Amino acid sequence: MGKIQILTRGIIKDNPIFVLLLGLCPTLGTTSSAMNGLGMGVATMFILVLANIVISIFKDVIPNKVRIPAYIVIITTLVTVLELLIKAYMPGLNSALGVFIPLIAVNCIVFARVEAFASKNNVVNSALDGLGAGLGFTMALTLLGVVREMLGTGMFFGYKFIEGDGVLIFVLAPGAFIALGFLIAIFRKVAKATSI
Amino acid sequence: MEYLIIIISAIFVNNIILAQFLGICPFLGVSSRVTTSVGMGAAVTFVITIAALLVYLLQYYILVPLGIEYMQTIAFILTIAVMVQMVEIILKKVSPSLYRALGVFLPLMTTNCAILGVAIILVQKEYNMFESVVFASSTGVGFTVAMVIFAGIRERLDLEDLPAGMKGAPIALVTAGILAMAFMGFSGVV
Numbered sequence: 001m002g003k004i005q006i007l008t009r010g011i012i013k014d015n016p017i018f019v020l021l022l023g024l025c026p027t028l029g030t031t032s033s034a035m036n037g038l039g040m041g042v043a044t045m046f047i048l049v050l051a052n053i054v055i056s057i058f059k060d061v062i063p064n065k066v067r068i069p070a071y072i073v074i075i076t077t078l079v080t081v082l083e084l085l086i087k088a089y090m091p092g093l094n095s096a097l098g099v100f101i102p103l104i105a106v107n108c109i110v111f112a113r114v115e116a117f118a119s120k121n122n123v124v125n126s127a128l129d130g131l132g133a134g135l136g137f138t139m140a141l142t143l144l145g146v147v148r149e150m151l152g153t154g155m156f157f158g159y160k161f162i163e164g165d166g167v168l169i170f171v172l173a174p175g176a177f178i179a180l181g182f183l184i185a186i187f188r189k190v191a192k193a194t195s196i
Numbered sequence: 197m198e199y200l201i202i203i204i205s206a207i208f209v210n211n212i213i214l215a216q217f218l219g220i221c222p223f224l225g226v227s228s229r230v231t232t233s234v235g236m237g238a239a240v241t242f243v244i245t246i247a248a249l250l251v252y253l254l255q256y257y258i259l260v261p262l263g264i265e266y267m268q269t270i271a272f273i274l275t276i277a278v279m280v281q282m283v284e285i286i287l288k289k290v291s292p293s294l295y296r297a298l299g300v301f302l303p304l305m306t307t308n309c310a311i312l313g314v315a316i317i318l319v320q321k322e323y324n325m326f327e328s329v330v331f332a333s334s335t336g337v338g339f340t341v342a343m344v345i346f347a348g349i350r351e352r353l354d355l356e357d358l359p360a361g362m363k364g365a366p367i368a369l370v371t372a373g374i375l376a377m378a379f380m381g382f383s384g385v386v
Contacts, residue, residue, distance in 0.1 A: 021224070021365055022221075024217075024220040024221065024224065025217050025218055025219070025220045025221070025309050026217075028217040028220060029216070029217035029218075069274075069277065072273055072274070072277065073270065073274070076269055076270040076273050077270060079269060080266065080267070080269050080270055083269065084266060099218075099313055099316050099317060099320070102268070102269040102312070102316055103218075103309045103312060103313060103316075105269055105270075105273055105312070106273070106308070106309045106312050107309075108221060169377070172380065173214060173215050173217070173376045173380070174373040174374065174376040174377040174380065175373065176217065176373070177369045177370065177372040177373030177376055178369070178370050178373035178374075180369050181362075181365070181366040181367065181368070181369030181370040181372075181373065182366065182370070184365055184366045184369065185359075185361040185362050185366040186361075188361045188366075189361045192361075
């Protein structure tokens with residue numbers, strides 16, 4: 001498999017949200033605005049790439065029997081580092097994402113990529129795989145954030161372009177479920193029509 | 197009275213699935229039949245309650261005295277993982293019938309973000325020990341309530357004639373959205 005293919009697979013064909021339906025908790029919980037969705041996506045991408053690199057380096061040292069606890073410790077350590085960095089340099093993002101930053105540690109996508117890819121492949125390919133899955137995740141979160149923010153408040157990344165209040169329900173909890181449901185249906189339709 | 201507020205708030209107003217978006221994976225994955233949803237809900241309630249007690253003790257008797265609160269996430273995850281294993285082993289010996297009922301759902305708990313989420317929230321809200329346990333068990337009940345209602349709706353959805361693109365996950369999410377809207381009616385109760 002070529003390097004380009006490893007990178008792009010996670011974005012469209014195996015998109016974590018739209019196709020695999022992994023990691024839905026942060027997807028629904030943090031996308032009340034496009035900016036928050038983007039922030040959460042980038043934070044998760046950071047962990048995906050680093051976890052894949054670190055585990056790919058140590059894959060021959062970790063005994064097979066205790067690999068899952070070892071992965072948990074490595075991933076959680078990286079998440080703690082990220083959490084402290086965000087707290088120190090981006091307090092606004094920290095309060096917007098709240099409990100979902102430490103919860104990256106139990107995000108299914110991170111485990112899925114580490115177990116399915118990084119534990120069997122070399123460092124460069126693993127980094128590309130993590131970057132691809134991270135980009136796919138970021139794209140999905142940003143898209144959902146844009147849709148919810150536009151419908152809910154009439155704004156795009158904080159710039160108001162429609163007069164009036166918008167449909168407030170899309171910023172609240174029910175709108176997250178409904179918007180994601182329709183986005184998945186549209187993604188399937190488009191993917192089928194263009195057969196990617 | 198305070199406890200009543202915690203209970204009502206955790207079950208209805210701030211329902212863990214429909215308002216806080218924690219534990220969506222089992223919510224969408226396991227909720228296709230009512231009986232399995234009850235099993236999953238019971239397992240979550242059971243584990244979450246014990247986890248809350250352990251996490252409380254860990255936070256206030258080990259992490260805070262040593263001044264290493266930043267180790268919170270890693271310490272909580274490891275505690276929960278070890279606890280799930282132990283609960284599994286103990287249940288197998290002590291109550292084989294309960295073990296069989298919860299069996300398949302127990303190992304899934306470690307990566308269920310509802311458990312870790314509740315652990316982090318109860319530390320954030322600075323609950324005392326009894327409040328933590330009450331909060332955790334009523335959150336578990338809230339999880340079960342949402343799961344069972346949702347499974348009941350999904351059993352009927354299977355029989356509906358839907359457009360191809362909406363089958364499966366999309367219609368489940370839209371249904372969850374409408375259910376969340378119904379639960380929003382509870383906001384303002386406490």
